[in-house]
Amino acid sequence: MGIISVERADHLYWMGRYIERVFTTLCTFFDFYDQMIDVDFDAYKRYCETIAIPDVYGSREVFNQKYLYDKNDPNSVYSNLERAYGNAIVMRDEISSHTLAYVQLALDCLESAADSKAPHYDLQQVIDYIHAFWGCVDDRVEDEEARNIMKCGKYLERLDLYLRLGYPSGAVEKEYSKFLNRLRKVQLNYSKEMEDRLTEIIGLGDGGRARYDEALDAIWKFFEVS
Amino acid sequence: MSILHFLYEMQLSFDSMVTDHHFRFRCLPMETEYQKVRNLEYTIEPAGKVGERTDGFGNRICLGEALMPHDYLKLQVRGTVETRAQEEKAREDSTPVDCLIYTLSSELTRPGEKLAEFYEECRKARLSGPEAIMHRLYREFSYVPGSTHVGTTAEEALAGGKGVCQDYAQILIALCRMAGYPARYVVGLLPGEGATHAWTEMWRDGRWLGLDPTHDCAADERYIKLSHGRDFTDCSVDRGCFKGSAGQRQKIYIKVEEENIW
Amino acid sequence: MILDLVDHKESINRLLARYGVKFGIYKNNQFHEQLFPFDPIPRIISREEYEYLDRGLSQRVLALNAFLKDVYSEKKIVKDGVIPADFIFSSKGYLPQCEGICPPKGIYSHISGIDLVQGKDGCWYILEDNLRIPSGASYPMIARDLTRRAAPEAFVRNHVADNRNYAVMLKETMDYVNTGGINVVLTPGRYNAAFFEHSYLAERSGAILCMPRDLFVEDNKLFYRRYEGRKQQVGAVYRRLSDEYLDPLCFLPESLIGVPGIMDVYACGNVAVINAPGNGVADDKGIYYFVPHMIKYYLNEEPILRNAPTYLAFYEKDRKFILEYLSRLVVKDVSEAGGYGVVFGSNLTREQLKALADVIENEPRRFIAQEVIDFIDLDIVEDGGPVPRKADLRAFVLAGETARVWPSGLTRFSRNPDSFVVNSSQGGGFKDTWVLSR
Numbered sequence: 018m019g020i021i022s023v024e025r026a027d028h029l030y031w032m033g034r035y036i037e038r039v040f041t042t043l044c045t046f047f048d049f050y051d052q053m054i055d056v057d058f059d060a061y062k063r064y065c066e067t068i069a070i071p072d073v074y075g076s077r078e079v080f081n082q083k084y085l086y087d088k089n090d091p092n093s094v095y096s097n098l099e100r101a102y103g104n105a106i107v108m109r110d111e112i113s114s115h116t117l118a119y120v121q122l123a124l125d126c127l128e129s130a131a132d133s134k135a136p137h138y139d140l141q142q143v144i145d146y147i148h149a150f151w152g153c154v155d156d157r158v159e160d161e162e163a164r165n166i167m168k169c170g171k172y173l174e175r176l177d178l179y180l181r182l183g184y185p186s187g188a189v190e191k192e193y194s195k196f197l198n199r200l201r202k203v204q205l206n207y208s209k210e211m212e213d214r215l216t217e218i219i220g221l222g223d224g225g226r227a228r229y230d231e232a233l234d235a236i237w238k239f240f241e242v243s
Numbered sequence: 244m245s246i247l248h249f250l251y252e253m254q255l256s257f258d259s260m261v262t263d264h265h266f267r268f269r270c271l272p273m274e275t276e277y278q279k280v281r282n283l284e285y286t287i288e289p290a291g292k293v294g295e296r297t298d299g300f301g302n303r304i305c306l307g308e309a310l311m312p313h314d315y316l317k318l319q320v321r322g323t324v325e326t327r328a329q330e331e332k333a334r335e336d337s338t339p340v341d342c343l344i345y346t347l348s349s350e351l352t353r354p355g356e357k358l359a360e361f362y363e364e365c366r367k368a369r370l371s372g373p374e375a376i377m378h379r380l381y382r383e384f385s386y387v388p389g390s391t392h393v394g395t396t397a398e399e400a401l402a403g404g405k406g407v408c409q410d411y412a413q414i415l416i417a418l419c420r421m422a423g424y425p426a427r428y429v430v431g432l433l434p435g436e437g438a439t440h441a442w443t444e445m446w447r448d449g450r451w452l453g454l455d456p457t458h459d460c461a462a463d464e465r466y467i468k469l470s471h472g473r474d475f476t477d478c479s480v481d482r483g484c485f486k487g488s489a490g491q492r493q494k495i496y497i498k499v500e501e502e503n504i505w
Numbered sequence: 506m507i508l509d510l511v512d513h514k515e516s517i518n519r520l521l522a523r524y525g526v527k528f529g530i531y532k533n534n535q536f537h538e539q540l541f542p543f544d545p546i547p548r549i550i551s552r553e554e555y556e557y558l559d560r561g562l563s564q565r566v567l568a569l570n571a572f573l574k575d576v577y578s579e580k581k582i583v584k585d586g587v588i589p590a591d592f593i594f595s596s597k598g599y600l601p602q603c604e605g606i607c608p609p610k611g612i613y614s615h616i617s618g619i620d621l622v623q624g625k626d627g628c629w630y631i632l633e634d635n636l637r638i639p640s641g642a643s644y645p646m647i648a649r650d651l652t653r654r655a656a657p658e659a660f661v662r663n664h665v666a667d668n669r670n671y672a673v674m675l676k677e678t679m680d681y682v683n684t685g686g687i688n689v690v691l692t693p694g695r696y697n698a699a700f701f702e703h704s705y706l707a708e709r710s711g712a713i714l715c716m717p718r719d720l721f722v723e724d725n726k727l728f729y730r731r732y733e734g735r736k737q738q739v740g741a742v743y744r745r746l747s748d749e750y751l752d753p754l755c756f757l758p759e760s761l762i763g764v765p766g767i768m769d770v771y772a773c774g775n776v777a778v779i780n781a782p783g784n785g786v787a788d789d790k791g792i793y794y795f796v797p798h799m800i801k802y803y804l805n806e807e808p809i810l811r812n813a814p815t816y817l818a819f820y821e822k823d824r825k826f827i828l829e830y831l832s833r834l835v836v837k838d839v840s841e842a843g844g845y846g847v848v849f850g851s852n853l854t855r856e857q858l859k860a861l862a863d864v865i866e867n868e869p870r871r872f873i874a875q876e877v878i879d880f881i882d883l884d885i886v887e888d889g890g891p892v893p894r895k896a897d898l899r900a901f902v903l904a905g906e907t908a909r910v911w912p913s914g915l916t917r918f919s920r921n922p923d924s925f926v927v928n929s930s931q932g933g934g935f936k937d938t939w940v941l942s943r
Contacts, residue, residue: 021731022730026732263721298604
């Protein structure tokens with residue numbers, strides 16, 4: 018424990034990102050699902066556009082099923098959770114069997130939700146498991162550096178989604194500062210230029226909104242250091 | 244007795260940069276009963292050597308690495324060896340355990356139909372011993388460079404009827420083993436300029452005897468021995484791996500001179 | 506008390522699923538992970554019986570280690586005519602690349618998995634030695650963790666030796682041969698059948714789980730590359746990939762999962778490799794026949810544990826016996842691994858028996874034949890109640906300063922009532938193995 022290779026740092030970072038992607042998209046999914054009941058049947062189209070995934074669904078019924086559970090849809094919640102699992106399973110010794118178990122439980126739960134008569138109960142459980150996962154990370158992952166790398170992934174992903182989903186600039190600023198706080202504690206290679214750009218745009222508050230595309234691009238390139 | 248000065252140069256050129264290059268060279272002359280190494284020096288560019296050890300067959304391996312980006316690797320070995328002719332007279336006739344591995348067929352020497360047929364003909368003709376088998380092989384097999392490759396088996400080469408020293412040596416090894424003699428593959432150098440040579444050693448009457456089927460003669464004091472093994476695979480002069488997707492070219496230059504000791 | 510456990514069969518299996526206790530199999534070239542079904546009724550081994558097995562198995566592993574050391578150096582056992590040279594040099598597991606290499610502290614088989622069965626006569630028979638990368642210890646280890654939680658009363662009343670010390674034993678085994686540096690578990694990757702075990706043992710023993718790309722050789726030493734660029738020397742590698750893939754410079758040049766140069770680092774004594782490359786020569790089905798002879802030869806002791814009665818077609822006397830009694834024997838091809846190349850004479854037609862006899866006569870070196878052992882059944886829980894199944898035991902022997910038998914083991918049972926095959930890939934399951942401490 019506590020000795021991390023490039024490959025393992027990568028797994029920790031992406032585990033953080035994918036877990037967070039599942040969490041925030043599931044929470045958002047509920048909002049859009051609510052609107053689709055009687056406000057806007059086609060809200061899912063807006064949703065796809067916002068988070069920049071192709072709308073391959075065609076109807077809200079298909080969307081509700083495929084976007085959540087389809088193993089062959091690379092953008093589905095299931096696919097993202099499976100990627101989180103793929104990064105977690107190889108890190109059992111670092112994150113502990115207890116922590117890994119919550120990813121396993123979330124995955125099994127999402128899988129059974131597909132055939133469930135009360136999927137929303139199961140989906141809530143997926144969210145609960147993710148909360149438990151992060152709680153377990155704090156208690157069971159002994160190496161501070163490993164925890165911080167995971168959280169770098171988590172907060173950068175959250176920042177990305179908040180920018181896309183149009184969260185209030187105060188919330189965006191808060192997540193960005195959490196990210197920077199973790200970044201300072203690890204020795205990951207990153208682009209100072211991208212950091213400066215993000216700091217500038219997010220520092221503008223609501224005034225920076227017009228430059229969010231640029232900010233998303235900076236997130237994309239943040240750790241892409243050659 | 245003979246004194247031989249030799250130079251072995253090998254250059255690998257890559258068409259783009261490679262890194263993390265690890266290599267193993269088996270091209271340092273062995274100390275044997277018939278061969279003493281008087282002096283030996285070698286250089287590797289752009290890296291130094293890391294170490295040396297003896298492999299499971301008793302061959303000297305030079306271990307090296309070039310981790311930083313590079314687009315060539317050059318090895319130069321210079322030395323002098325003192326050789327003497329093999330003894331003719333027989334010794335106590337027992338086969339040590341270590342020889343027994345050379346009685347079993349290996350990947351490149353596994354006999355098939357052609358080898359069985361050839362051996363059967365030798366038997367019918369009452370050819371006595373490996374020398375006679377070698378003479379017959381020399382007559383019936385043609386030296387044609389480019390007709391085979393390093394992975395060609397003895398059986399395939401014999402079926403094609405032509406090949407190079409590797410094929411001659413491996414066919415003779417297979418035939419010796421069929422006749423019940425432990426036999427092994429030898430890589431070494433011959434006087435003049437050119438490439439490495441390969442021949443056969445077989446165990447008889449308590450000692451190893453070198454036979455060169457490509458030239459149809461015994462391996463005498465003009466032969467410098469570098470390595471031996473079950474077949475070509477065990478004696479590969481260089482093996483390496485690196486990171487990078489570069490094409491590579493290999494250039495080898497060898498020169499051996501006999502010193503006039505009279 | 507054990508009934509407590511029976512009631513918890515479902516819940517324990519659910520917990521095993523939660524912790525990802527699975528093994529992988531390839532079906533039509535696709536990787537699938539499967540749960541390894543757990544049966545709650547333990548195999549119980551009394552203290553006396555364990556002490557007997559401990560003596561017998563330790564003795565066997567000491568002799569096998571002495572054999573490996575001898576084979577890769579002086580070969581006295583061959584010179585003295587105890588084992589024919591042919592059985593060593595033509596074994597697929599014999600690696601001439603390992604000639605002359607003496608591993609740290611002279612230990613070759615650090616972790617040995619010895620498969621045994623108990624006959625209806627109560628006698629234990631050795632079926633097979635696994636000295637390369639035996640797997641399976643992790644399953645009873647984690648199952649114990651969960652069964653103790655599920656049915657504590659069963660453990661209050663039955664004094665069962667705690668088997669979760671396997672992690673400590675493993676760490677001690679690694680530390681003992683460590684040449685200076687960290688311990689790592691080297692896995693070929695998550696799509697390996699035993700990946701759960703690799704990751705679990707790394708977690709429990711405090712070793713770093715690493716993929717081949719995390720390791721590199723420099724200056725004839727082995728290092729682990731840290732993400733921020735520093736390097737950390739590795740002193741012991743518990744590698745879970747097989748010999749031929751270990752080092753592309755020494756074995757298969759096309760291996761992409763090996764660590765280039767690791768064999769030379771090992772040969773020069775700069776890292777311990779667990780288990781030693783080349784061990785396959787000692788767990789070959791042909792060599793199995795000679796293990797009792799090895800015990801006498803190296804240790805000057807009588808073998809404590811028996812082999813299943815085995816005949817070697819190579820010897821004329823044995824061959825005659827095999828050909829005469831072929832229909833009641835089980836014939837094994839020594840060049841095949843695992844359950845392949847195993848034929849029960851009783852399942853063959855007259856023509857098939859004749860064909861098999863011909864093959865044996867033509868290639869006697871290739872075959873051994875054994876008496877079929879009628880081994881005892883163990884009960885497993887099915888829907889209605891207990892039903893009997895064939896079961897074997899894989900005992901784990903760890904060799905450091907001495908050889909020690911882990912007070913537990915993997916008990917595997919067959920899925921079908923009439924099957925003798927206990928292999929997990931054939932759908933069987935596993936049980937915990939209790940060694941009573943008083």
